[in-house]
Amino acid sequence: MKNEQYKIPPGSNELSSAMPDERGYFGQYGGKFVSETLMAAISELETEYRRLKNNPEFIAQIERDLKDYVGRESPLYYAERLTKHVGGAKILLKREDLVHTGAHKINNCIGQALLAKHMGKPRVIAETGAGQHGVASATVAARFGLECCVYMGTEDIARQSLNVYRMKLLGATVVPVDSGTKTLKDALSEAMRDWVANVDSTYYIIGTVAGPHPYPMLVRDFQAVIGNETKRQCQAQYGQLPDALVACVGGGSNAMGIFYPFIDDTSVRLIGVEPAGHGMETGKHAAPLSVGSVGVLQGNRTYLMQDEDGLILDTHSVSAGLDYPGVGPEHSWLKDIKRAEYVTIDDEEALGAFRQLNLLEGILPALESAHAVAYAMKLAAQMKPDEILVINLSGRGDKDIPTMAGIDGISLS
Amino acid sequence: MNRFEERFSTLQVSGKKALVVYIVAGDPASETTVRLMHEMVSQGADIIELGVPFTDPEAEGPVIQLGHERALRARTTLTDTLAMARAFRQQDKKTPIALMGYINPIEAMGYDVFVDKALESGIDGTIIVNLPPEEGEILGSAMIEKGLSPIYLLSPTTLNERAKLICKQSRGFIYYVSLKGTTGASNLNYTEVAERVAKFKAMTDTPILVGFGIKDAESAGKISKMADGAVVGSAIVQLIEQNESEPEVILKEVGSLVASIREGMDSAQ
Numbered sequence: 121m122k123n124e125q126y127k128i129p130p131g132s133n134e135l136s137s138a139m140p141d142e143r144g145y146f147g148q149y150g151g152k153f154v155s156e157t158l159m160a161a162i163s164e165l166e167t168e169y170r171r172l173k174n175n176p177e178f179i180a181q182i183e184r185d186l187k188d189y190v191g192r193e194s195p196l197y198y199a200e201r202l203t204k205h206v207g208g209a210k211i212l213l214k215r216e217d218l219v220h221t222g223a224h225k226i227n228n229c230i231g232q233a234l235l236a237k238h239m240g241k242p243r244v245i246a247e248t249g250a251g252q253h254g255v256a257s258a259t260v261a262a263r264f265g266l267e268c269c270v271y272m273g274t275e276d277i278a279r280q281s282l283n284v285y286r287m288k289l290l291g292a293t294v295v296p297v298d299s300g301t302k303t304l305k306d307a308l309s310e311a312m313r314d315w316v317a318n319v320d321s322t323y324y325i326i327g328t329v330a331g332p333h334p335y336p337m338l339v340r341d342f343q344a345v346i347g348n349e350t351k352r353q354c355q356a357q358y359g360q361l362p363d364a365l366v367a368c369v370g371g372g373s374n375a376m377g378i379f380y381p382f383i384d385d386t387s388v389r390l391i392g393v394e395p396a397g398h399g400m401e402t403g404k405h406a407a408p409l410s411v412g413s414v415g416v417l418q419g420n421r422t423y424l425m426q427d428e429d430g431l432i433l434d435t436h437s438v439s440a441g442l443d444y445p446g447v448g449p450e451h452s453w454l455k456d457i458k459r460a461e462y463v464t465i466d467d468e469e470a471l472g473a474f475r476q477l478n479l480l481e482g483i484l485p486a487l488e489s490a491h492a493v494a495y496a497m498k499l500a501a502q503m504k505p506d507e508i509l510v511i512n513l514s515g516r517g518d519k520d521i522p523t524m525a526g527i528d529g530i531s532l533s
Numbered sequence: 534m535n536r537f538e539e540r541f542s543t544l545q546v547s548g549k550k551a552l553v554v555y556i557v558a559g560d561p562a563s564e565t566t567v568r569l570m571h572e573m574v575s576q577g578a579d580i581i582e583l584g585v586p587f588t589d590p591e592a593e594g595p596v597i598q599l600g601h602e603r604a605l606r607a608r609t610t611l612t613d614t615l616a617m618a619r620a621f622r623q624q625d626k627k628t629p630i631a632l633m634g635y636i637n638p639i640e641a642m643g644y645d646v647f648v649d650k651a652l653e654s655g656i657d658g659t660i661i662v663n664l665p666p667e668e669g670e671i672l673g674s675a676m677i678e679k680g681l682s683p684i685y686l687l688s689p690t691t692l693n694e695r696a697k698l699i700c701k702q703s704r705g706f707i708y709y710v711s712l713k714g715t716t717g718a719s720n721l722n723y724t725e726v727a728e729r730v731a732k733f734k735a736m737t738d739t740p741i742l743v744g745f746g747i748k749d750a751e752s753a754g755k756i757s758k759m760a761d762g763a764v765v766g767s768a769i770v771q772l773i774e775q776n777e778s779e780p781e782v783i784l785k786e787v788g789s790l791v792a793s794i795r796e797g798m799d800s801a802q
């Protein structure tokens with residue numbers, strides 16, 4: 121109701137993949153809500169990106185690294201035992217867990233690190249929650265000879281200690297962030313502060329489809345390789361498009377990556393899974409698309425977890441990578457125009473799916489991705505055997521073993 | 534004339550530059566805030582920037598971040614901030630107040646409701662850190678229509694064409710962020726500030742005030758020679774932090790800092 125009072129500038133609500141508009145808007149979402157000092161930097165980035173994105177040499181460089189360094193394409197794997205167990209649609213897994221560093225985050229980092237190189241920036245910074253984006257950033261920094269500094273909330277440092285050490289091995293500096301809720305959003309604010317102070321020398325690699333324009337657009341473009349491959353592979357293997365795509369949503373990059381090439385294929389259902397944490401009724405979750413309201417945080421207008429005074433609420437998810445009160449603006453738009461559906465899975469359900477994928481397929485999913493698996497199992501059961509459901513298995517769960525062991529009461533040291 | 538115009542014209546007559554002080558509303562408690570506003574004015578402050586507490590103050594350095602956290606611990610909202618301004622206005626009809634903060638609490642209230650309430654509470658303008666003019670048109674024109682001043686920021690990275698747009702859209706004054714960094718940084722380069730401010734002044738008649746990195750009589754004195762005024766924030770908020778549980782000490786310490794800065798600025802003229 122309140123949203124109507126905002127008098128938000130009108131944007132196009134047409135169904136189209138040709139988004140965002142000139143001002144960086146997806147319908148009424150997105151924009152450039154940053155301090156004046158950063159305005160020049162984000163417009164320089166936009167200009168450079170628009171100049172390079174159709175440059176054959178730049179494209180070839182990215183493709184070469186995605187193939188030989190990242191290990192793409194990633195398989196589209198028929199999860200036969202899981203499919204039998206569920207008894208419904210054919211379940212396929214898009215195996216982003218198999219790419220270098222163990223999650224989709226690297227797809228985006230390769231693209232942005234090359235942008236940084238082209239822009240002559242010797243230093244990159246990143247925020248991280250689960251540590252996967254931090255690891256991917258530190259990795260490409262090593263690969264391209266850039267200095268790297270990663271901001272991480274102290275609460276996440278405690279629950280993702282393996283990744284913290286891994287970033288250090290990669291030569292990155294990990295800066296603990298102890299302000300606010302000590303998680304992903306606070307790491308992002310701290311990275312913005314670093315960027316303001318070092319804007320001449322530094323490129324900020326945002327890890328998801330959030331932040332100010334042009335980030336939601338360029339991160340999506342770099343992640344779209346997931347959906348493009350899926351489309352090609354599904355056609356080649358089954359002679360048809362999938363009927364449903366299921367992906368977890370933190371900031372929304374793995375979901376946008378697989379959804380984007382299918383936006384105009386309206387027969388394909390697009391389903392994003394948000395974390396219900398301790399349960400939607402407890403309020404301890406991180407599901408802004410499901411129950412949030414529109415506001416502005418960290419560079420863009422989008423759905424947020426906030427109270428009636430516009431203060432951002434504390435979030436909870438067992439998975440650090442989904443523990444974020446906002447979401448990429450393109451998802452907010454896809455929700456409003458009803459092109460994508462957003463659902464929730466709580467901690468318990470995600471942990472259950474985590475165990476089942478281990479037992480039924482011999483695959484250890486990231487806790488983030490386990491949210492997608494849990495919902496896909498419910499959905500596939502209601503679909504027909506000749507239908508195809510693809511889960512974006514965004515990452516592997518090695519990083520989550522200490523957390524799981526803790527839950528199981530097992531000491532690893 | 535609005536309160537900004539009146540204040541700047543009085544200052545001009547007396548040959549003085551504007552001293553702008555910043556505190557976070559409700560830091561450490563709302564009663565202290567209102568008393569502190571009066572105390573700062575009586576020690577020579579010309580304009581008050583009242584910070585609206587926000588959970589994610591992404592442009593602030595560590596000192597002001599903690600100020601926001603203390604204010605939020607006291608559960609201070611935008612509505613409470615407006616109530617403090619209203620309480621202050623009962624005695625002080627002249628000192629302009631600019632709200633300083635982030636756009637989300639204002640979006641949550643709704644632009645039209647906010648504009649009405651701000652007017653009612655004796656607010657004169659807003660400085661919204663994450664609302665560049667490109668995003669601020671709708672709120673800005675709603676404010677201007679009711680006589681409120683949207684104040685925009687200029688920075689060391691602002692290019693000339695943009696600077697012209699910002700100067701054109703700003704009312705009350707224009708806030709030049711003196712350095713690349715967050716509030717409380719101290720890498721001020723006076724020569725560069727002087728050059729930039731001179732260039733901006735050629736674009737507009739609206740007063741240009743300089744903030745970030747100004748912390749004492751000396752730095753404020755230097756800045757007041759090159760601009761229409763100086764903004765002091767972190768140095769004040771630091772004193773609040775150091776004396777959090779003793780409001781009387783806060784009033785005394787902040788009062789004497791403001792008095793010494795006033796003197797530094799006046800003697801530099």
Ligand SMILES: Cc1ncc(COP(=O)(O)O)c(C=O)c1O
Nearest residue numbers: 252370371372373374441514515
């Ligand atoms: C494996 C994995 N999946 C998903 C996410 C969530 O991010 P996004 O929603 O941007 O894909 C993360 C973030 O850390 C992750 O590590």
